[in-house]
Amino acid sequence: MNNDTALLEPDFLNKLNRLELVSKKVFAGKLRGERRSKRRGESVEFADYRNYTVGDDLRFLDWNIYARLDRLFLKLFLEEEDLMVSIIFDTSKSMDYGQPHKGIYARQVAAAIAYIGLVNQDRVSLYPFADGIVDEMKGLRGKRTTPRMLDFVSRCDYRPASDLTTACKQYAIRHPQRGIVIVISDFFDKGGFEAGLRFLLGRDLDIYVIHVLSPQETEPTVTGDLQLADIEDEDVAEVTISRALINRYKHNLEAYCAHVRDYCTRRGIAHLFTTTDVPFDQLILNYLRRRGLVR
Template identity: 55%
Template sequence: MTLTTEPRTTLLDPAFMARLDQLDVMSRKLLAGKLKGERRSKRRGQSVEFADYRNYVIGDDLRFIDWNIYARLDKLFLKLFLEEEDLSLYVLLDVSKSCDYGEPHKSFYIKRVAAALGYIGLVNYNRVTLCAFNNGIASDTGAMRGRRRVAQMLDFVQKLQPSGPSHLAESCRRFALAHRQKGICVILSDFFDKGGYENGLRYVAGGKYDLFAVQTLCPQEIEPDLQGDLKLRDMEDDDMAEVSITQPLVKQYKANLNAYCLGLKDYITRRGGTYLFTSTAVPFDTLVLNYLRERGLLG
């Protein structure tokens, strides 16, 4: 197997799906659905049952600011309430050519996470939509609901193949235009885009979506084992570069990568979203069962 070969194995085995049956997707923001779901989700302003507080984010409804806390702490907090509510879950997974790399393979890892989230959403009878993107929305499932749609969802994810360049701005713009229902928006991507991430994420951060970004890189990108005079080719647009790779250059690369990831995290969290960095070296079940729960996406 090469670094650009996706393993031919099952996305989710029955034993792991049984463990996923114990989980549900969670949201910290206002999510007003049109249909009733099977469980309680956080929604502000309609129920009298107080649930929690969170920091105010620009664009939130000022009616739900707790002015008593503001008077004491000089900080803005919003009150959250519980109500029986339907939940829309959107999972955007990167299928651009840059994901066709790594050991463990980056695209396969992203597809497994997407499949797990889709499964959890469906078995809890939430409204689930999976969207594959590269330089736009390559394909999507449409809205699905219920356990009987699991096989269809898994077949959709299994057939996805990395191709084409990444254009996050165009992908997020098209997604936001096509999906106006409020909900949780999970983006699974390496977020490598020559156009940057800001123009794309502004369509899904700090507004009607509860954004959860999982930046996924492989070990070879985090700790590159390269040296000497090499000719490198961009996987997405075939640009070539001749470089002499030295230890100082590798050190600078790591510093630049770290700064890029920290900038992405800061951009997302400042707009009320949640950011999680992972390597494909992290066991898939650990990411889903531990890290996604710790960050509040699953409960």
């Protein structure tokens, strides 16, 4: 997928310009940015006082306090720093499915969130994963890097296996900084999704989970005697489609989605479920805003 415009339309990008990513937690960044940092710094936002010690910058002495109390206090200001935004999105074979296409939808979401981060001078990293993290683009910052970001997102291939646990583990090991992590996947991982999310939770990150399915998965239209082939691992399920089986499948799917949501909610992970027939721009402008990821 090399056509950038296939991912994000210019009109839509303009709409995104007004948005910014919101973190429920405040993190320390590397570079001075446009966000408050835990560090005291040189911004205009007052944070606290402390006693003067020898060697402190005299410019930050509060002379009014000295006049009243005859003691030297130093004014402390909050430092504004950049935010680290990591987007881990699923490029396994199972995403290469559905109408509208699940993989494209996931990339659009990833690209849109990344763009918002870039516009707001956040440090944006992109991690496509399949049986692990298959590629990475780290540390993008500033609107100028948008074409690189879009190019990277577009050219990721779909790979056979899906292993969220390995991908999250690799991410947690390589990236000690804290920040926002957004995981976009269908969560059809036969190894389970819980272990992977647990690795992220251990890093005290602000985690968002976007669960994407296609309408063909939520409302299957298959009929007859079929050999259902898993496009990831060629696993086969022989079924004779009956009303009972379809009902049972839907029931299981509902239960599975509920389980993902419950797992996330209980651990402070923001969870958002969507199907690919929900218009993509609506997802970003409405649902993500409602969930508090952007404002």
